[in-house]
Amino acid sequence: MQDITPASSVGASPFDGIRRTTPEGREYWSARDLMPLLGYDSWRRFADAIKRAKIAAHTSGRDVTSNFAGAVKISETKPAEDHHLSRFACYLIAMSGDPRKPEVAAALAYFAIRTREAETATSDLTQLSRRDILLMALEAEDRADQQQARAEVAERERDELAPVAGKFLDAEGDLSVRDAAQALTRAGVKVGQNRLFALLDERYGWIKRAVGDGRYRVIQSAIESGYMSVIPQSHYHPKTGVLVLDAPQPRVTPKGVQRILVDHGGAA
Incomplete structure (x- = not known):
């Protein structure tokens, strides 16, 4: 049986608090845990966001199965559908959300930084200064602002x-x-x-x-x-x-x- 161990949650981000690792050291996020942090109040709506993210991953040539591993969430009531999500999968799901929501903007910034950390892990993370991290967060927020602008233009066009x-x-x-x-x-x-x-x-x-x-x-x-x-x-x-x-x-x-x-x- 696979052992699921919560990752260290020393950081202030709530996304760190729900990050988990397997005994092999692979990190992932439970979709059920991520759902409320992105401002979703129903699994049905969040499952639609996951579906859109899967399509985006497939279109970009990424392996859907490894990034969106199927799982079951064991609760006090009954087992429920879940997914074990990679950093990339979480980022795609956040991108499919409403960028005007502060929860979504925070997720975009967080997973952009996590992705950057992973990309530089083979070199030396000590070279990643606070200024670098801040710039990455600002870049993610800028992308969110651009998405918001596109959403506002689309809304005006829809009204017209x-x-x-x-x-x-x-x-x-x-x-x-x-x-x-x-x-x-x-x-x-x-x-x-x-x-x-x-x-x-x-x-x-x-x-x-x-x-x-x-x-x-x-x-x-x-x-x-x-x-x-x-x-x-x-x-x-x-x-x-x-x-x-x-x-x-x-x-x-x-x-x-x-x-x-x-x-x-x-x-x-």
Whole structure:
């Protein structure tokens, strides 16, 4: 049985207090412990954030299984779903949160510093001065400010496009690129699936074709702006039976369809 040992919590950060290590010295954070520190009050909402972070990890070429190890949280009532998260996984989850929340901003700064410490561990951590740490924290906060600015712009755009949605768009939920093309055509913007893929790539920069498999990947900023989303896809290998993660399916949100419709002057 794996022995789970809480890490030393000498530091003032609450994220240090929930950091744990295995007997082999591997550190991790329990998703159940992390959830309240990021301001989430329900596991369902936090599980959605974990799902988005997994997609981001897969898109960036990171191993999802090792960074988001499945686990079970033993409580006084009944066992509950949990994940043992790496530093990188925690950072991705924090990035998917609302940067205007102080809890999220604090997490971004903390895990940015932890990542930097790990990167320099092979050299000499004594060379990492207080000024270096402060600069890293400020850089993380600056990224959070940029995310907040993007969120505010997206909110204003959503308000501006709301009347358009009532006139042109009757679709509910996110659409595949094929269905989005059909919705746009019905609204007066004649575009096929292939042309819409090209528009999303070349004009809007919401997707990019991967070098390896040639499949389109959604850009994280397009997800954060609310224009695109993804659906994880997987299949079991026919010979080994191992679960294989496929490229996530790009989806266009109603807001994304509205944006394209406005840009191309769809019929009222």
